[in-house]
Amino acid sequence: xxxxxxxxxxxxxxxxxxxxxxxxxxxxxxxxxxxxxxxxxxxxxxxxxxxxxxxxxxxxxxxxxxxxxxxxxxxxxxxxxxxxxxxxxxxxxxxxxxxxxxxxxxxxxxxxxxxxxxxxxxxxxxxxxxxxxxxxxxxxxxxxxxxxxxxxxxxxxxxxxxxxxxxxxxxxxxxxxxxxxxxxxxxxxxxxxxxxxxxxxxxxxxxxx
DNA sequence: CATTTGATGTTCT
DNA sequence: GAACATCAAATGC
Numbered sequence: 001x002x003x004x005x006x007x008x009x010x011x012x013x014x015x016x017x018x019x020x021x022x023x024x025x026x027x028x029x030x031x032x033x034x035x036x037x038x039x040x041x042x043x044x045x046x047x048x049x050x051x052x053x054x055x056x057x058x059x060x061x062x063x064x065x066x067x068x069x070x071x072x073x074x075x076x077x078x079x080x081x082x083x084x085x086x087x088x089x090x091x092x093x094x095x096x097x098x099x100x101x102x103x104x105x106x107x108x109x110x111x112x113x114x115x116x117x118x119x120x121x122x123x124x125x126x127x128x129x130x131x132x133x134x135x136x137x138x139x140x141x142x143x144x145x146x147x148x149x150x151x152x153x154x155x156x157x158x159x160x161x162x163x164x165x166x167x168x169x170x171x172x173x174x175x176x177x178x179x180x181x182x183x184x185x186x187x188x189x190x191x192x193x194x195x196x197x198x199x200x201x202x203x204x205x206x207x208x209x
Numbered sequence: 210c211a212t213t214t215g216a217t218g219t220t221c222t
Numbered sequence: 223g224a225a226c227a228t229c230a231a232a233t234g235c
Contacts, residue, residue: 089226
């Protein structure tokens with residue numbers, strides 16, 4: 001896979017606009033999250049862990065019951081937009097908006113394996129002690145590695161030169177994808193039990209619980 | 210090893 | 223003012 005391959009294989013609007021956010025979350029495993037910075041250049045991570053969030057029937061979702069706020073407004077746009085927000089006052093978390101306009105579903109990208117631009121990723125990480133395979137082993141680390149912050153909130157990844165997702169090189173076998181409850185959403189009551197965290201079995205980059 | 214704690218700033222009530 | 227889709231260093235065995 002060359003830099004040109006990642007640019008050529010960008011996922012289109014239709015791919016993101018499908019209505020089943022859990023299915024999209026599973027199919028994002030194996031896809032390539034790509035950023036291109038004017039100075040630092042191309043960095044690419046292979047997505048190995050995601051979480052689905054749904055606008056209705058999911059108390060863990062920022063847009064639960066379709067409630068629009070200043071923060072979550074991006075979730076109401078067409079699938080394919082980037083929703084980036086600040087978590088715990090410290091970490092920027094990156095989500096892929098899915099479904100059509102006014103259906104606020106999104107997929108949190110929780111972990112990537114470094115694929116391209118690894119020296120840049122190491123430089124961007126605040127902690128230089130981390131093992132290379134685990135540079136992106138958590139949602140706050142994914143954004144550090146790839147240079148994603150709230151300046152990219154609202155970017156349309158279908159045609160942005162700065163941020164996009166490329167389709168998997170080859171499909172991941174279904175039996176390699178595990179589905180378990182999401183992390184850090186205990187406040188959501190019974191919805192915290194939904195198995196909407198999905199990850200690639202055996203990946204060294206899966207986040208710790 | 211496992212578990213706890215401190216850092217940090219927005220958002221929403 | 224409380225809560226929060228986290229991380230790494232410090233502490234306890």
